[in-house]
Amino acid sequence: MDKKQREARRHQEDMALNRGLLWVGAAIILEFLLLLINRYYINFRVDEASVNLATTLHTLLKVVRIGGAVAAILCLVWSVLRFRKGEKLVLPVVLTAAFGALAICAHVTLAFKGTGVRMLFLLVPAWAGLALVYYLYQKEFFLSAVAVGLSILGLWCVRFGGALTLESGLVFVGILAVTAAALWLKKSGGTVKYGERELQFLSKNASYPVVLVSCLASLLALAAAMALGSFVAYYLIFLMVAWLFALLVYYTVKLM
Numbered sequence: 001m002d003k004k005q006r007e008a009r010r011h012q013e014d015m016a017l018n019r020g021l022l023w024v025g026a027a028i029i030l031e032f033l034l035l036l037i038n039r040y041y042i043n044f045r046v047d048e049a050s051v052n053l054a055t056t057l058h059t060l061l062k063v064v065r066i067g068g069a070v071a072a073i074l075c076l077v078w079s080v081l082r083f084r085k086g087e088k089l090v091l092p093v094v095l096t097a098a099f100g101a102l103a104i105c106a107h108v109t110l111a112f113k114g115t116g117v118r119m120l121f122l123l124v125p126a127w128a129g130l131a132l133v134y135y136l137y138q139k140e141f142f143l144s145a146v147a148v149g150l151s152i153l154g155l156w157c158v159r160f161g162g163a164l165t166l167e168s169g170l171v172f173v174g175i176l177a178v179t180a181a182a183l184w185l186k187k188s189g190g191t192v193k194y195g196e197r198e199l200q201f202l203s204k205n206a207s208y209p210v211v212l213v214s215c216l217a218s219l220l221a222l223a224a225a226m227a228l229g230s231f232v233a234y235y236l237i238f239l240m241v242a243w244l245f246a247l248l249v250y251y252t253v254k255l256m
Contacts, residue, residue, distance in 0.1 A: 008162060013165075016135040016136060017117070017135065017136065020131050020132040020134075020135040020136060023127070023128050023131035023132070024128045024131070024132070026098070026128075027125060027127060027128035027156050028240065030101060030105065030124050031121065031124050031125070033105075034105065034117060034120055034121060034124065037057065037061075037109060038114075038116060038117050039055055040054060040057060040177050041054050041057040041058065041061070041109070042109075042113060042114045042117055050244045053202050055141060056087060058110075061106045061110050062106075062108055062110065064102050064103065064106040065106035065107045065110060065201050066101055066103075067100075067103075068099045068100070068102040068103030068106060069100075069103040071095070071099040071103075072095075072096050072099035072100035072103055075092050075095040075096040075099060076092075076096045078092040078095075078096075079092035079093055079096055081096045083195075084195065085195055086194050086196055086197060087195070101124075101127065103118055104222075105124075108120055108123075111161070111167070112160060115160050116160075117162075118128075119156060123153070126149060130142065130145060130146065130149065133145050137251050137252075137255060138164075138202075138203070138206070138254070138255070139201055139202050139206075140203075140206045140207055140208070140210065140211050140251075141213075141248075141251040142186075142204055143178060143181065143182050143211050143214075144210060144211050144214040144247050145214075145244065145247060146178050147175050147178045147179065147211075147214050147215040147218045148214055148217075148218050148240055148243055148244045148247065149244065150171050150174045150175045150178070150218060151171075151175060151217075151218035151219075151221050151222050151240050152237055152240045152241060152244070153171055153220040154167075154168050154171035154172060154175070154225070154226050155221065155233045155236050156233075156237065157171060158222070158225040158226055158229070158230055158233040159225075159233040159234055159237065160197075160230075162230075163225070163226045163227070163229050163230070164226060165206065168222065168225075168226055169171075171222065172219070172222055175215065175219050175222065176219070177213015178215055179212070179215040179216070179219065182208065182211045182212055182215055183212070185201060185206075186208045186212075189204060190202030190204060190206055207254075210250070214243070214247065217243060218240070221236045221239065221240055224228060224236065233243070244255065
């Protein structure tokens with residue numbers, strides 16, 4: 001590798017790191033908003049002004065839950081249309097993620113109250129971590145981390161919300177979608193058609209067995225928890241966290 005190639009590679013790595021840090025900055029802002037929600041909606045004082053503010057926030061969260069979900073779906077459709085045309089995706093993808101995050105945070109807060117907000121304090125940094133994984137690690141690690149991360153989220157929903165709920169069902173569908181994407185990428189050799197071009201999303205020597213086993217383990221863990229209840233979900237959370245840590249070690253060593 002000559003000097004120009006090293007400089008070009010260093011420039012690409014710096015750009016990837018900067019993009020990842022932008023998502024970290026967005027996560028910090030969202031964490032600050034959660035702190036406000038925790039203070040003025042979850043742990044509000046019992047006086048007239050505080051109760052009125054909590055009531056207003058409750059109404060606002062309902063609006064954000066519905067409006068954010070609708071806006072995220074519309075932006076997702078916009079992203080797909082631009083993707084098929086081979087146009088830039090930065091703005092629609094950012095808007096999809098932003099509206100989706102707001103809708104999820106609002107729903108979890110309304111559905112699970114204080115327990116949900118405490119979980120969101122961990123979930124939001126996890127989202128930022130996924131962004132860093134996407135930009136700095138192999139894309140196959142990103143797929144594996146999304147599947148395992150979704151399973152942990154689904155297990156948490158079973159633990160605190162019940163075995164067969166809308167939340168756990170949606171998470172299960174999400175893991176199925178990641179599994180389908182991994183299988184499709186394996187069939188296409190890791191390439192994705194972007195307009196008239198083909199982009200190499202996964203390398204040709206990608207470890208598909210690791211990705212698919214992670215997806216399968218995530219599906220089985222969530223299915224077992226949904227069938228057996230919250231007690232099993234509690235211990236499976238620790239198992240899947242350990243699995244995620246093992247993936248981090250594996251792909252970090254592979255990156256060296």
